[in-house]
Amino acid sequence: MIVILLGAPGVGKGTQSENIVKKFSIIQISTGDILRNEVKNQTGLGEKAKTYMEKGELVPDELIIKMIENRISKTDCANGFLLDGFPRTIEQAKSFDQMLEQKGLSLDKVIYIDVNDDEIIERLTLRRVCPTCGAIYHLKNKPPKQDMICDICGSKLVQRSDDIKETVENRLKVFKEHTKPLIDYYEKQGKLSSVSGLGNVDEVFGRISKILGNL
Ligand code: AMP
Numbered sequence: 001m002i003v004i005l006l007g008a009p010g011v012g013k014g015t016q017s018e019n020i021v022k023k024f025s026i027i028q029i030s031t032g033d034i035l036r037n038e039v040k041n042q043t044g045l046g047e048k049a050k051t052y053m054e055k056g057e058l059v060p061d062e063l064i065i066k067m068i069e070n071r072i073s074k075t076d077c078a079n080g081f082l083l084d085g086f087p088r089t090i091e092q093a094k095s096f097d098q099m100l101e102q103k104g105l106s107l108d109k110v111i112y113i114d115v116n117d118d119e120i121i122e123r124l125t126l127r128r129v130c131p132t133c134g135a136i137y138h139l140k141n142k143p144p145k146q147d148m149i150c151d152i153c154g155s156k157l158v159q160r161s162d163d164i165k166e167t168v169e170n171r172l173k174v175f176k177e178h179t180k181p182l183i184d185y186y187e188k189q190g191k192l193s194s195v196s197g198l199g200n201v202d203e204v205f206g207r208i209s210k211i212l213g214n215l
Contacts, residue, residue, distance in 0.1 A: 007113035056170035
């Protein structure tokens with residue numbers, strides 16, 4: 001099963017990916033997570049990506065495409081994978097189509113999670129994450145049991161540097177300009193299903209599960 005989760009930043013792609021991975025036993029590939037790791041480890045790619053990420057801009061296509069090509073060639077992808085945060089441009093989508101064709105694989109489904117801008121801004125600016133285990137919290141809707149401490153591993157929670165209001169607004173602008181056209185791109189391929197990302201995590205997951213369960 002090869003699936004793409006498409007949606008603006010903050011619609012819940014990361015949270016829903018965690019659920020999909022558990023229920024459907026496929027692996028998740030999050031380009032944002034890979035890049036944050038590269039930045040943390042101060043690799044060459046991390047150094048290049050950092051300035052774009054801090055401003056909420058897209059990292060150049062050629063870097064991302066090479067990164068994904070390497071990642072999906074690993075053996076753990078043999079039984080399928082879920083992409084979260086890729087593709088984000090038409091150029092990336094076209095390259096991905098070619099990669100799959102060369103491997104004799106095909107994309108099963110693109111799920112677009114739809115949420116309005118005001119809700120996204122509230123979700124992202126109140127999001128806190130665990131730098132150690134990656135758990136995601138929301139100060140209002142899913143607060144940790146102990147103030148700013150991860151329920152799972154006890155680390156101190158942090159705010160992602162690109163979750164401040166100005167950067168969130170820029171990320172939304174970038175999404176509309178570069179990533180939204182992918183809705184049309186995959187609609188034309190007959191691969192797109194849209195779900196509302198409003199409601200609680202379980203409600204949204206129910207909508208997604210129904211689509212994936214029918215594949
Ligand atoms: P995310 O965690 O998916 O919101 O990604 C965080 C940041 O990483 C984005 O704002 C971009 O700067 C960069 N990024 C992640 N995925 C991509 C991609 N497919 N293309 C370009 N930049 C990306």
